[in-house]
Amino acid sequence: MKAVLRPPLSWHAARRWVPLAALLAALCTALPAQALRIKEVAAVQGVRSNQLTGYGLVVGLDGTGDQTTQMPFTTQAMSNYLQQMGISLPPEMASRLQLKNVATVIVTAQLPAFAQPGQTIDVNVSSMGNSKSLKGGTLIATPLRGADGEIYALAQGNLVVGGAGASAGGSKVQINHLSAGRIPQGAQVERAVPTPLHDGDSITLGLNASDFQTARRVAQAINARLGAGQAMALDGRTVQVRAPTLPGARVNFIADLEELQIETAAPSAKVVINARTGSVVLNQAVTLGPCAIAHGNLSITISSTPVISQPGAFSQGQTVVAQKSDIQIRQEPGNILQIPASPQLADVVRALNTLGATPQDLLAILQAIKAAGALNAELEVI
Known part of the structure; x- marks a missing residue:
């Protein structure tokens, strides 16, 4: 003891x-132990979402934008945007811009699997400068890039900020967060991400948690339903399953496969x-x-x-x-x-x-x- x-x-x-x-x-x-569906303990490898990010400008703020004397990149970003619109400013004039109604932001979004061009996704907008509030602002066209640097979506729209605040005479009252907002359906997909779902004659199921007992039970449940040799547990995390090669048949096969029930093992x-x-x-x-x-x-x-x-x-x-x-x-x-x-x-x-x-x-x-x-x-x- x-x-x-x-x-x-x-x-x-x-x-x-x-x-x-x-x-x-x-x-x-x-x-x-209780019965769970395979879709609740595993997912098909290759069917995943992708993170997108972009740098943009929010305009239309009521004097709560970035202080350009401390945030020079706000002035530079606005000058670049005006130049794209055909408006060129002399360097000495551009450096003296006081943009109280403009704020630089980082835009993030999650591109779901199988998203096609023309579909819309939600975006999150977060201030990266010293803007006091993004409430009432509008995000101008911002390209959203993936990890490979390619543009996959274009974001634009009015922000929804779930907060409020007021200040006077040195006193300040604020509810929730004012430097971050959201634009529902604020980005349009411009490029689809290819997935390896239809590659080869088999699919791979990845377990949510590494467990040899669960991997074996998933393989046993599939073999009991589809026949011996259809599924094989490769390790404690992945199960390989033979699948049809035709796209329509493979989709139906995966839909039925995810509904199979297994007895979950006792946790460690x-x-x-x-x-x-x-x-x-x-x-x-x-x-x-x-x-x-x-x-x-x-x-x-x-x-x-x-x-x-x-x-x-x-x-x-x-x-x-x-x-x-x-x-x-x-x-x-x-x-x-x-x-x-x-x-x-x-x-x-x-x-x-x-x-x-x-x-x-x-x-x-x-x-x-x-x-x-x-x-x-x-x-x-x-």
Whole structure:
């Protein structure tokens, strides 16, 4: 057994942890395996979306655009746009432009699989300068490029900004975010992305999570429905399936294939810890071996009191302010808690709840239990 020394929390903090532990125990009780469709655990490789991005200008702002003295690329972008429209400005005049109603933005979009020219997609618009608000602005024609540098869509339209704000006399009130917006159906697809869906005499299914048991069950379900030898699990992530070569027949084949049901395997025991928020999530496969935990308390209090030294009359001295610090250290003895073996998640949560620790303290306790070999689960910190 291994003892772990951690500071306990107050009774009120421990009481706040009790409902959370009870909720975890109620929600995470072991559930029997359930049937899922193949489309819920795997996807056809090659059928994917593509990310698009572009650099553009938003005009029509009510004096909330970029401050061009600090954002010179806004002036340059506007000069380039005017030049494309046939308006050329002398360099000295272009450098003195004060464009309070213009803001430079980054436009992003997601091009779905099989998107064809003429179809529309949604775009997100985010300010890249010091614009105060994009509300009421209009995005002018902005080409959206893929990772290969080619133009796949053209975005333009009026922004929808889900926020509001007002300021006066040095006071400011703002609701939600004003420097980002969205244009529904704001981009038109100009080029289609070829997919390898109809290449070869087989398709490959990629599992959402790497698991050999799930890959085997997917192959078994396909072979049971279509005949032996139709599907083969290549590894814990991919399953190769023989498919018709005609486009229409292959589409029907994939549609029927995705509706096949499989029995999902029990997940591997895992504890996920969010070190930033202190959240701890355990799945139903987590078990706990017998162990002993020492839980103590150490508090350090530092207080400062100002001390003023006043000079005597007619001494022409100066008043001096000093700080007097008082440091107190208090340490309470820790109690050793004997935790028995816990075969179910409800028992694990109940055993950890007896420590009276908050999730923040539970992070270190779980790591120490894992290091001692008493936690039968994979520990993942995100």
